[in-house]
Amino acid sequence: MSIEDVLKALSDNKALVLFNTIALSDVDNNNITNQISIRKLGLTRRQYYSRLSRLTEIGLIRKQNGRYSLTLLGNMIYEIHISTSKILSYHWKLKAIDSIQMSVPGCARLPEEEFSKVVNTLIDDPKITNMVTRALSRIANSKMYPRQQKEERVQTLKVQSLMT
Numbered sequence: 001m002s003i004e005d006v007l008k009a010l011s012d013n014k015a016l017v018l019f020n021t022i023a024l025s026d027v028d029n030n031n032i033t034n035q036i037s038i039r040k041l042g043l044t045r046r047q048y049y050s051r052l053s054r055l056t057e058i059g060l061i062r063k064q065n066g067r068y069s070l071t072l073l074g075n076m077i078y079e080i081h082i083s084t085s086k087i088l089s090y091h092w093k094l095k096a097i098d099s100i101q102m103s104v105p106g107c108a109r110l111p112e113e114e115f116s117k118v119v120n121t122l123i124d125d126p127k128i129t130n131m132v133t134r135a136l137s138r139i140a141n142s143k144m145y146p147r148q149q150k151e152e153r154v155q156t157l158k159v160q161s162l163m164t
Contacts (some may be wrong), residue, residue, distance in 0.1 A: 001058060006077060009058045014043055015051040016081075022061055022068050023078045086128065093122040097132060 010016050018041060038048045052068065055061045060074035070078060087094075100118060116133075123129045 005058055006060070009054045009060065010077075010081075012051070014041070014047060015055065017041055018043070018048070018051050019055060019060065019074075019078070020081075022055075023070050023074070025067075025069075083127075086125065087131070090123055090125075090128060094132070096122060097136075101136065 010019060021041065038045060041048065043051070052061070055074075056063070059071055060077060061068050062071050097119060100115075115136075119129055119132055123132060
């Protein structure tokens, strides 16, 4: 299995809706959503079962006691999906932060304290604020030390190839 397999399985909006529905039915302890209505999802029987099959083959869902639920991998992918959705809700604010960074000439940067105030004013989620800070740090380092960054990437690739 590869990341392409997972992304391909979830790239179809109907498959993503089905995946989300199964994830939410997992969370529902009252079993109100015990049965997934194909009609409510706007799927034909063929679409429904082909997407279930693909999600099962990839290992994101499983059938247990006549009910579909997320696997551990599926739960982790679902958490990433939720985080991604949350990040996308900050799209315009992230573009504004990008613009502020791009408006500073050359390698000069806003003082870290001032820039932190800007980020904290625009982004109210500490987890996303932390991600923004780390991403901007990587961008700054890649501009200042491109040779070192290339060497680090080569090392990462070597480690990854040894692990597979």
